[in-house]
Amino acid sequence: MATEIIFALRNPDQRCPMATKNVELNTRNRQVAIDRYGYGPMNPNRPNPDFWAEKAKMWNTTPDEALSARCGNCAVFDQSPEMMQCIMNGLEAEDTRAVDKTELGYCEMHHFKCAASRTCNTWVAEEEEYEEEEGEEEDES
Numbered sequence: 001m002a003t004e005i006i007f008a009l010r011n012p013d014q015r016c017p018m019a020t021k022n023v024e025l026n027t028r029n030r031q032v033a034i035d036r037y038g039y040g041p042m043n044p045n046r047p048n049p050d051f052w053a054e055k056a057k058m059w060n061t062t063p064d065e066a067l068s069a070r071c072g073n074c075a076v077f078d079q080s081p082e083m084m085q086c087i088m089n090g091l092e093a094e095d096t097r098a099v100d101k102t103e104l105g106y107c108e109m110h111h112f113k114c115a116a117s118r119t120c121n122t123w124v125a126e127e128e129e130y131e132e133e134e135g136e137e138e139d140e141s
């Protein structure tokens with residue numbers, strides 16, 4: 001119900017976030033997440049010790065603990081059936097395989113399609129709340 005309200009408010013005629021339908025907007029928002037919020041690592045299948053050590057230092061914790069904070073368990077990662085349908089609808093038919101391969105979902109904070117196995121500096125624990133950052137609106141201006 002709450003998800004449906006959010007969808008309706010953001011895009012009353014077509015209930016999907018613009019970034020799921022516009023690759024340029026998605027790419028722009030993703031790059032902002034990389035540049036400002038350390039979204040990564042580039043290849044999450046590799047150990048990336050430097051990446052996780054940096055996150056651990058920033059979060060004042062251990063690398064092992066930092067490794068547990070991923071998009072996939074971030075409070076603003078949306079893999080609801082409605083959102084997954086939005087993502088699938090926005091992909092070309094041959095690209096739909098990417099949804100499973102990269103565990104795609106939608107980041108409700110930075111407004112782009114992100115991978116469950118990555119993370120960023122603004123990872124949100126389930127009980128946390130967040131305030132939306134300015135400059136990452138979903139419009140296409």
Ligand code: SF4
Pocket residue numbers: 033039070071072074075076077106107108109110114118119120121122123124
């Ligand atoms: S806010 Fe959460 S879902 Fe969004 S990129 Fe950061 S860790 Fe991933």
